[in-house]
Amino acid sequence: MSETKKIRSVVNESGIEIKPLYTADDVKSLQAEEMIGLPGGYPYTRGIHPLMYRKQPWTMRQYAGFGNPADTNKRFKYLIENGQTGLNVAFDLPTQIGFDSDDPMAEGEVGRVGMAVDSLKDFEIAFGGIDLDKITVSLTINGSAAILIAMYLAMAEKRGYDIAKLRGTAQNDILKEFIGRGTWIFPVQPSIKLVGDTIEYCAKHAPKYSPVSICGYHIRESGANPAQEMAYAFAIGKAYIEEVTKRGLPVDAFANRLSFNFNIFGNIFEQVAKFRAGRSLWAKVVKEQCGAKDPDSMVLRMIAGGGGGGLTFEQPELNIVRGAYYALISALSGTQTMALCSYDEAYTIPTEYSARISLRTMQILIEEMGLCDTVDPLGGSYYVESLTAQMRELMEKHMQDVEAEGGMVRMVAEGAVQAKVSRQAYEMQKNVENGSFRKVGVNCHRVEEEQKSVEFHPYDEANAAAQIGATNEVRKSRDNAKVAAALSRIEADAKADVNVMPALMEAVKAYATVGEMTRALVAVYGRYQEPIRF
Amino acid sequence: MNGRRIKILIAKPGLDGHDQGAKVVVRALADAGFEVIYSGLRQTPEMVANAALEENVDVIGLSSMAGSHIPFCRKLKALLEQEGLADKLWMIGGNIPAQDHEELRRLGFKGIFPSSSKFTDIVNYIRANVA
Numbered sequence: 001m002s003e004t005k006k007i008r009s010v011v012n013e014s015g016i017e018i019k020p021l022y023t024a025d026d027v028k029s030l031q032a033e034e035m036i037g038l039p040g041g042y043p044y045t046r047g048i049h050p051l052m053y054r055k056q057p058w059t060m061r062q063y064a065g066f067g068n069p070a071d072t073n074k075r076f077k078y079l080i081e082n083g084q085t086g087l088n089v090a091f092d093l094p095t096q097i098g099f100d101s102d103d104p105m106a107e108g109e110v111g112r113v114g115m116a117v118d119s120l121k122d123f124e125i126a127f128g129g130i131d132l133d134k135i136t137v138s139l140t141i142n143g144s145a146a147i148l149i150a151m152y153l154a155m156a157e158k159r160g161y162d163i164a165k166l167r168g169t170a171q172n173d174i175l176k177e178f179i180g181r182g183t184w185i186f187p188v189q190p191s192i193k194l195v196g197d198t199i200e201y202c203a204k205h206a207p208k209y210s211p212v213s214i215c216g217y218h219i220r221e222s223g224a225n226p227a228q229e230m231a232y233a234f235a236i237g238k239a240y241i242e243e244v245t246k247r248g249l250p251v252d253a254f255a256n257r258l259s260f261n262f263n264i265f266g267n268i269f270e271q272v273a274k275f276r277a278g279r280s281l282w283a284k285v286v287k288e289q290c291g292a293k294d295p296d297s298m299v300l301r302m303i304a305g306g307g308g309g310g311l312t313f314e315q316p317e318l319n320i321v322r323g324a325y326y327a328l329i330s331a332l333s334g335t336q337t338m339a340l341c342s343y344d345e346a347y348t349i350p351t352e353y354s355a356r357i358s359l360r361t362m363q364i365l366i367e368e369m370g371l372c373d374t375v376d377p378l379g380g381s382y383y384v385e386s387l388t389a390q391m392r393e394l395m396e397k398h399m400q401d402v403e404a405e406g407g408m409v410r411m412v413a414e415g416a417v418q419a420k421v422s423r424q425a426y427e428m429q430k431n432v433e434n435g436s437f438r439k440v441g442v443n444c445h446r447v448e449e450e451q452k453s454v455e456f457h458p459y460d461e462a463n464a465a466a467q468i469g470a471t472n473e474v475r476k477s478r479d480n481a482k483v484a485a486a487l488s489r490i491e492a493d494a495k496a497d498v499n500v501m502p503a504l505m506e507a508v509k510a511y512a513t514v515g516e517m518t519r520a521l522v523a524v525y526g527r528y529q530e531p532i533r534f
Numbered sequence: 535m536n537g538r539r540i541k542i543l544i545a546k547p548g549l550d551g552h553d554q555g556a557k558v559v560v561r562a563l564a565d566a567g568f569e570v571i572y573s574g575l576r577q578t579p580e581m582v583a584n585a586a587l588e589e590n591v592d593v594i595g596l597s598s599m600a601g602s603h604i605p606f607c608r609k610l611k612a613l614l615e616q617e618g619l620a621d622k623l624w625m626i627g628g629n630i631p632a633q634d635h636e637e638l639r640r641l642g643f644k645g646i647f648p649s650s651s652k653f654t655d656i657v658n659y660i661r662a663n664v665a
Contacts, residue, residue, distance in 0.1 A: 182550070422561070
């Protein structure tokens, strides 16, 4: 009998069986021209630019933000001084869910997991002294994204930037918030309508701004496997495209500003194949199912590098090593932007020290390791090309399954995706506990240790009180009649089912607060009721 | 227990939306034969205390990932005592740093299961500690 009879079988997380050897026979059937092509051209398997990092390395954009806007401004400047090329803003939970810092629901949460923002004043402080033409800013905001996008555009306009040329990104992917992460506010339908409003408004007034970053990331964290992560993100992307095209805007007027956020932990080759396959599948979906004609609409732009689900509480220093591999995977996958999870992130907000280690990890790849020398260095590998083709087929199947179950919007509204990924998370956890899925430091190569090597980020009561005081000052000094009129307009426009972005722009410029604007929208849309389904 | 199944409330306190851990624990407890109720997100201390009272649970378990557990538990303790639920088993899991364990125990949250705890340990603890 042959050698292969005796070896253990290997199946990757997505469910594809891995052979011990790949040869030319495995790629013979792949039509190189059609399936793989060249970077910078359809179907973009090998990358979205002809020269990729040879022309410009990926943007380095560590997630940062805590306390009040002044603290965050200081951390931003520290990261920029250390060579970071973009900002990735963390907001506290009250801001993410539309509560002002003095709302009873915000007690104990102000500035805890990100920066507290109540009014335009806070953005003026947070981005003070930072050149928004040189450093692009990504806002990790979802439930209250329409408000915060309006605030960012208004802040830039006030500082003299032409918003028609302004670059930047908002996460603004509410469908994934219903699946994982949970910072929803409004019910599913009006939530999607608001995403549509931001896309439509930006297409017309801020065409360089990316109003949505569709997140496979958090769906993976919630229990999806890598192939499902991509398929579900694409199904969500399609839902947003449909929301906007039904208003009469052609897909080519905005699809080039949609971007993606993906997870990176797990098997190296599976992830690289996932991204190569994902690029070609998204191009195909936008072209064939959404009717795009402009090649620029078909391009999958992404941020990758974070992989919180892969990090461990045990032996946290090992997360530095994992982070380095995640960065390597991202670079081999042709990402546009990288944001690494810091080693202490399984516990707390990263310190300056741990944030700098993450930044230096990426810089080592760029400066020392030759990751920017040539495009798609794994392209042509029998294994990687074969796996790319299989992953693509699998992702397509998952997308068809979603369609068969009534589409992503319906599945989310009914709690069906949530139940499915949570069931898988449970199965995975059982596999970690029984040792069949290996995690170093968790179920093998353990050491007895105390939690000692991580410095905790403290919660600052005085800081929270100062934020509330500052917001009360804003409420006293602004023209409150103007604020009231702007808030009424938000409510009226929401009721009339027209785009609320112009009304939000007017309100943020009058220094209306996040909580006030959210309440105006809640008055019309109501609040989401979570389906509890197992 | 007079043969009645042990009944458990798993709640997500505060504004944090990271519920993967809570849901996974709900499934593990149900598989172990307990009757489990999951609260969903954004529970206030009042909501948790009310649910515990109305559902007549034996165990109240919180899942906290974003660091606001101590002020929450302080408020919840007062409410649970007020409702006469001091004799129930109070537990907490999630991202709970070691430095907070003593304070949580002092507040009455005796079962502490930080991230990376095992299902069997949680299950055995409940079986051993529900009167």
